[in-house]
Amino acid sequence: MVDVVFVPRSRWRRAHWRIAGGRRRVRARTLRPLRTVKRLLRRLAHIWGLVALAGLVVGAVLLSLGYVQEIRGQRVTLRVAAVAIDGDSLRTGGKDIRMLGIDAPELFQTCRDAHGGSWACGREAHGRLRALVAFGKLECSASSTDRYGRTLATCATGSVPDIGEVMVREGYAVSFMSGRYWLAELDARWNRRGIWRGRFDRPQDWRRGARSAG
DSSP states (O other), X not given: OOOOOOOOHHHHHHHHHHHHHXXXXXXXXXXXXXXXXXXXXXXXXXXXXXXXXXXXXXXXXXXHHTOOOEEETTEEEOOSOOEESXXXXXXXXXXXXXXXXXXXXXXXXXXXXXXXXXXXXXXHHHHHHHHHTSSSOOEEEEEEEOTTSOEEEEEEOSSXXXXXXXXXXXXXXXXXXXXXXHHHHXXXXXXXXXXXXXXXXXXXXXXXXXXXXX
């Protein structure tokens, strides 16, 4: 014969709540690290948001003053007027830019024309580059820097898609290092434009000779 014992309903409820309360405490102890991580992530997101906002404000101020360039990947849009230093170099916003793939006569270099007369090819190359960058927004695609810390870049304006190519094709510079403008140089040489209308020393040879003389 089996003895049946009836448990009062009030005691059963107390036991049930003790079990449920224990489960809640276990669950709370389990979730406590997750809640800590969530709070930490929220704080970090808040801090990074403030840092990003401050960066945008500072960048907007500097951009309005013309000291900062807008960078889109490798594309750098110069926001200030560029000044030609010589036939293949620019200065803008305190930064020197060396035209990639070309080498123009040095500023004080002279060349010979078809009749053997001397002409200031370095000055004329400088003047041509100055004219090309005088109008329109200048855009330069930077690739690297040279040993002097200058940015090596291919530059264009709204009306001139590649300033370096124009300088070589018109005979104010030669294709240099990369050989990317060798067809433009061949065209200038065939049509005897600029420095190709007579005799000249290649700029790198002229620089070497000037260093030896000095």
